[in-house]
Each structure stands twice: as C-alpha cells, then as structure tokens.
Amino acid sequence: MSEISFEKSMAALDEIVKKLEQGDMSLEEMLKLFERGIALSRICNEILNEAEKKVNVLIKKDDGYEKQEFNPSEGV
C-alpha cells in the first residue's frame, strides 16, 4: 500500500476540486492546485489498481497465529 493513505488523498483531492470551483485565486495558485489535484488523482488511481490483495486465514501455531493463503473451495 502506498505511503500516502488513500483516504487522505481522496479527501485532499475533494478539497482541491472545491477550491478550484470557487475560483477566486491567482492564475499561478490555480495552476499549482490543479497540478496537485492531478497528482492526487493519479495516486488514488494507482492505489485502486494495485495488485489484488491476498485473502489470508489465521492458523494457530504455537502461542500465536500464522497467516496462510485462504482457499475457499477447500476450506481449512
């Protein structure tokens, strides 16, 4: 998972979209925000399209548990 959390990126992006829609800023500021918004969109897209995450099942081992890949057809 990316360093920047998906939730924070989405929230930041939402903020930027709202600010841009309000206008009321210099051209330079606007372009800076736009650039940041595009970067955040890309990050979010990347996180969403990351390789599929594993489905693991916890199996008792000694005092604790161990992760094992879960295969629903076989069960455990």
Add this chain to the structure above:
Amino acid sequence: MTITVTQLNRYIKSIIEKDIHLVNVVVKGELSNFKLHTSGHCYMTLKDENSAIRAVMFKSAASLLKFRPENGMKVVCEGRISVYERDGQYQLYINAMQPDGVGDLHVAFEQLKEKLQKEGLFDPKKKKPIPKFPKTVGVITSPTGAAVRDIVNVITRRYPSAEILIMPVLVQGDGAAEQIAKAIYYFNREKSADVLIVGRGGGSIEELWAFNEEPVARALFASEIPTISAVGHETDFTIADFVADLRAPTPSAAAELAVPSKLELMALLRQNYSRMLYAVRKSIESKKEILSRFAIKNPMDMVNQNRIMVDNSVKHLMSAAGKIFQQKSKALAVAAARINDLSPLNVLARGYGVVEKEGRIIKSVKQISKGDALYVRLSDGNVKCSAHETEEFVNV
C-alpha cells in the same frame, strides 16, 4: 415400638423414593422465593393458586440453564420428589427447567437484551463509524460454509485493494461464543484489521445462539476496531446485532458495508478530474475576458497611471535634492569662514610679522647673529633690515 425422628424421616423418604410416579415428575408452576446460593445451588418454591412445594436445583443442573429463573416466572420443571431429612421436608429436586409457554432461549435472549441495554451496550452514541477505505478487513466466522465465501467474493470483487484476514471460529455449539469473543480480542490486541465482520449464515435460533451470548456482546462492545455483525438472514436479530457498530442483514451485505466499490471510486475520480479541468478552464476564460475588456476600453490607462507615478517620484526627488543642496552650501560657508581664520595672511593682518633669513623662517633669536640681514614680512609689504642686537628672554 418407639423410633427416632431420624428413623421416621428416613422411612418416609424411602417410601417416597420407591413411588414410581414420584421418581420422575414434570410439574408446572410459578416460581417464588427463588434464591441462588453462593454454592451454585438454587432454592425456590413452586406454586399455583392453591398450593406450593419447596424445590431445589443443584449446581450441576442449574449451570445448564440458558435463562435466569426469576420470581413470578411460569416454568415447567422436571425432577424427582424426595425428603430432606434434617427438616422432614419433602421437596422437588429439579433436573431441568423450561419457561412455560415460550422457549428458554427466547427468555434468555430477552433477559440478556434487557440487561445489556440497561448497561448501555446498545447506546447509539457508543457506535464507532465504519472506516471508508479499510486496508484490512478482519472476518470472524466459520472457515467453511457459504458465509465466508460470500464475504470473500463480495470484497475481492468490490474492492480488491483490501486485504482479507479470516479468523476461523466455531459458530455454533459448545465454546463457539468464547471462540468468537477471543477472536475479537485477538484482532484488537494485534491491531491487525481496520474493520471486523463477525457472523455466520442462517440457521435455527439454537444454531445462531452463540451470537446471543454475553461474551460475544462484551467483546463487541470492548472492540476498538469498528464491528459489523452479519448473523443469519435479514429477519434474524441477535444480541450481537444490537452491540455491533453496524448490523448487516446478511454476510454478503456486511461485505458491501465494509468496503467501498472500486468502480464507484474510479467514477468519482474521473468526475473530480473533469470538475478540476472545467474549473481551471472557466477561470482562465474569465481572466482572459477581463484582460481583453481592459485592453480595448482604455489602452492608455495603465501608461497614464504609470506616468503620474513617475512624475510624482521626480517631484519628490527634486525637492529632496534641493534640501540636501541647501544644507551642504551652508556647511561650506561655515567651513570657508574657519579656513579664513586660520590663514597666515589673516594673522599678518592682525599686526604680526614673519622674520626670514636667507629665505628661511626664523623661529628663535638663537638663529640670528648681530649684523644678519633679515627680511620681515608684514601684511602689506616687506621690510629689509639688519639685526642690531639680540636679546634672549630669560624665562622662555
């Protein structure tokens, strides 16, 4: 023949215990004087409108009760009649007790529900929000069966970015409630999930019972990780449903509530992108428009403005320079006057003379001998003369 009280009671007891009807009776009545002794044995009176009988339920039988007997409760008891020799009291020794009319589980459910409600375990204010974008979804359920498959299928299809961590537990039968509770505590201790789904597929009230037990309710309430209950079908309500932060009608629904939809998020991202693009375009257009309007209406406005500014600056500069010039000329006049005071010509004008001999200025009489030709310079001319006599001041 005289016998002791003990002998008499023992005899009566043996008679009663031999009676085939009294060895196994099923009797219904209302509970009163119910006492749960610290030993775990229960003592009570069973009565109807006209009659009453003392009854006891030993710990071994009482511990199997699903519900909590209460005074006034109508019950059906199964047991035997015997005599308590010490008091000469015959009584009902109860093996099993059921609420009369409704099932014992139903009563137990209502009792626990009321108790936990009073304690505030269902308080809506205590409910934690379910995270929008969990990285890991913890699933506490049976590793076999439809529930776990449904949950895994829905989550992997809907939001593949989430990891699923399944803690396999018994979901019915002895020890199921304890296992479920333990699993909830485990995830909390390890902080290994962002949201927990706790549940199982449909079944009878007996099969769902573990989710009506106190340990599960306590564990759900204590969980710092937000919990979603997913027990049975839409129509099944368990205590776990009341305590969990969110109740899902089915395991599949729990999975949908636990994670967002990737497709919806992608659509949202595209929408955000278009909104940004549109806003920027619109903003640039409006700035362009302002610019063009400004340029056509008054092209010289800016130039004129600047010209006025330059003029003002020059004015200020001139007046400042003039002041500095005045100050400097005054200073110059003072300096010139002082230079004049110090000039040797000025000294001569005040009546002093300069004595020279052979072109050198004489500062002492010792430099002059009698008859030397001297040259005295006054302010308006020179005197050629010769030294007649020298006379040194004694005290100089």
